[in-house]
Amino acid sequence: MEKQKQPLLSIAKREALPWYKNWLIRGGAILLALVFCGIITMLLTGLNPVEVFRTLFYGAFGTNRKIWVTAQNLAILLGISLAVTPAFKMRFWNIGAEGQVLIGSLACAACMITLGDKVPNGLLILISLLASLLAGALWGFLPAFFKAHWETNETLFTLMMNYIAMQLAAYFIIVWEVPKGSGKIGVINQSTNAGWLPVIGGQRYLLTILVIAILTGVMYIYLQYSKHGYEISVVGESHRTASYAGIKVNRVIIRTMVLSGAICGMVGMLLVSATDHTLTTTLVDGRGFTAVMVSWLAKFNPIGMIFTSLLLVVLERGATEISSVFSLNHSFADILTGIILFFIIGSDFFVNYTVHFRKNRKEGK
Amino acid sequence: MFDIVSFIPRAVMQGTPLLFGSTGEILTEKSGNLNLGIPGIMYVGAISGVIGSFFYEQSAAGQPLNGFLAIAIPMVCSLLGSLLMGLIYCFLTVTLRANQNVTGLAMTTFGVGFGNFFGGSLIKLANADVPSVALPATSAFFSKHLPFAANLGWFGKIFLNYGFLAYLAVIIALLASYMLNRTRPGLHLRSVGESPATADAAGINVTAYKYIATCVGSMIAGLGGLYYVMDYACGVWSNNAFGDRGWLAIALVIFTIWRPNVSILASMLFGGLYILYLYIPTGSHMEVKELYKMLPYVITLVVLIIVSLRKKREDQPPASLGLSYFREER
């Protein structure tokens, strides 16, 4: 007799899961990932995993200063994630946040350097803000314009725009380098502090954190309750449905990307004028890409994004601490982040599908 | 005066990692998988080879290396490393149907981190004064040229002056091109990328094709990383030195409109654009060089726009690019 082969597993789409099961699956995945990371770390460092996690936690929240740095990192990552979210909800795969933030930073730095001693401080900040918003908006506008009119692939377009921004920044860094030949700008307006955002509450990072906190709320309301938010959701679902409902699809695509880009530009300004006070080509440090994952993992919900960005930031900060305490390489953080992301990405499957093992039919007969 | 005889070989050497990367990515994309993890995979391919040869050189302890092993060990390590990355990507996007963009970006984070972490660890192990690992002995085998190439004047310099991996890149690209256009598996692979439901109904194992194309593609791309360290960088690994070449390889895929054979020349063009700034006299204006470095990206953008304006059916990306396939969908 010929042996009968048959598929071993049957996979089916799930009906909607109750929200707590949904979070249970995701939480379980994160826990599993942490255990896995603990084992990896243990193998590489020979330490007991409890110690490793203690260090990780210490790295993120151990001292007052560490908490502030964590909060600032969280704010910046969250800010960029909020910026890319409207575009993603529209199914516009903008992976150009990196460039949009950087070009905003560049515009801000340009204003600070060229106008630093020419206009009053308040006006300078206003001009810098405008310039950053406009620069980011332009970087968002270009891919959107071509996508809207000719369906040009936005993922690849925005990817290229990242490098154009980076080379522009590299160009101007050399133009403005201080001292000549160093290839660096150094701290901008160190003596005059012109164009620096004010420090409030005695905390350098507080302003950034507040701005992003407000932005989170506004973005939530914008997406959830505004007409624009509704238009974005419909366009994301189907362009044809949107036109059918009288939504001007091209206008929404361009408007939303201009908004995305402008917010990125603003985050870029925060980086230069509130915290770093300098410009480097690696200022954004891959956070434009990480933001894509933050936004997607939170299913484009601004409130959920607080948690996903917190997870990634804590991991990054903690892993940095681990690597310095146990003298490992800093890139250790990226490995841990990667592993955790793989687990969360994979867990989505179990939210959306069910898997059954097929019973052996011969027994049944 | 523009020195074309020295320019072309350098352009080719710059272009070779890109050619590996783009050929790998084209195969992957033809199966409908948009793998944005290629930059990470190229890092992993490079560092795996470095790890392999590092320990081989250590174990040889100063004795001359066996030529076959010196090449085979890094090659096998590199292939295994990138294969593993390809498998992770496939498991997540094909088996678990995860979002391809997000998975790819996570792979790049992971891969670059993986490369730099183990690179950094090796640097520490080697106790070097500089932040890099040097593997000159292994590299010598990888970058060995034909002995008589130097005697053939400009012809030798332009065509014969490369390590074997550069020729391998061209051969792989030609094979990939032939495979895609002239063979049954190629036809099947293209149909999987265009319309997996059709391929499925025709009895083609969509999952297998996606896995194989993506994994083989990853391995090819990984070789690009290996070539970069062993031949181009003369066996010197330093963290982040590979830079953004992985993204440039993805750009090249669009630039060539998904054609590996076009990629052979296009990768050299990109390589040339990448180093053009070294050949253009800029006087004291160093900053202008940074603008020249922008050229490959700008040109890719222009091609991307032109292709979308022309709307020719054959020039469009594979129709199911970026989408997962689930048969029992209804």
Place this chain on the structure above:
Amino acid sequence: MEPVKNAIRMENITKRFGSVVANNGINLALHEGEILSLLGENGSGKTTLMNMLSGIYYPDEGQIYVHDKPVTIASPKDAFDNGIGMIHQHFKLVDVFTATENIVLGLEEEGRLDLKKAGQKVKEICEKYGFDIQPNQKIYDMSVSQKQTVEIVKVLYRGADILILDEPTAVLTPQETDKLFAIMRNMQRDGKSLIIITHKLHEVLDVSDRVAILRKGEYIGDVATKDANQQSLTDMMVGRSVSLNIDRPLPVNPTPRLVLEHVTAYDELGVKRLDDVSFTANAGEILGIAGVAGSGQKELLESIAGLYPVKEGKILYYDPDVDYAETDESGQPKHQPQSLVGMDPMDIRKAGIAMSFVPEDRLGMGLVGTMGMTGNMMLRSWRKGKGIFVDTKGPEALANRIWKELEVVTPSTKFPVRRMSGGNVQKVLVGREIAQEPAVLMTAYAVRGLDINTSYTIYNLLTEQKMKGRAVVYVGEDLDVLLELCDRIVVLCGGQVSGVVDGRAITKEEVGLLMTQHRKEGAE
């Protein structure tokens, strides 16, 4: 007489999708050398059942026998190996490939890929049956019926002796259908066994030897075609006696509401999709639009709705509240109808024209699949609401009203419409469009995929709208329904109007003829 041999026997086949049982314990046999009709309403599980023969789905329970040998069909390849070939309703073709490339796709022949040789073989098959396709023609350049031909050649090329055709006539004209049936009988004479899936009764009676009937995933029984008639088949299919008649009251005082004059439109590739189309849609009347699939129906409705660019011609709208007979002092008409050309849907709405449109692609155009009923109600009202915010109260109330009045089956008004059954999706869409109190109501394939009960609900709703003095435009594919529902019928052929006829006076054959008759070589 020889004992009957079975080409296929399916035994106790059960297939579930999540909690939905698509097929429940089905026993079905196909005799060698016969044409079997598999009859059932939409959603009765015919296609699912056949997909288990073609390897697309795998049964949860049960056993399949081919030529009385137990087999496992876990993939389409297994199906081919058993000589089973299926022509799917939605063509499984790669658009950018040539006919030949599509035909050899998936074959594991010896030796290298020789497209020339394969093309030769394709040509031979085409010549044998009189098919009209070029081996090197790209699929995206083909008409619907050519694509279907490629599908049939694909199966023949593989030497299948059991053919399954899933609603093959849905896209064909009556004349093309006759030709297909002739080919099917040819194949039968060649010793092949065929299954044809359909829900059109006259086709069952025309072509098959035996009829097997499914209802709601259950096998009801089989009957020899010679012992069956339309009424008996319908009763088996629906499970009780239904009257096939649609109520068609005479229109009351029809006046022009929408006038099209010489409308011509091109698609983005520059192909003419509408060619000099002129007709009038009257208030208080259902105007049917008939034609082979892809004759310009979609473009016509979208042109009127402001979704398709009109190159030449006029679309004029007569407001029901305006008396166009009024004249000013000099005897000129006081009011002019409004021209709709160049307006987009928002402009039309802003001009105060209540135009409703139930598009063919329900979830891709008329509704947002991931949103609930409320979110979908907002598609028509999202602009209302204060300032920058949307109003959710009104849409919520409307959703609740439609939920109740049309008996939509859904757990809540937030439940994504994508997860509802086809009939409920259509109720949501039609309900919303009628709630706009439209002056013009356009529907495209409003009953496609619906069961008979829901179909009748829709017919009644449309007739109700007509009696309220609205202009109803009904694009349909089932000629029997068009002839019973519509007052007048516009027949389209290749983007041209090949005739405007009285729905009460014309026969199906005459309409069928018009569907294939370009005006230029037409009846004049």
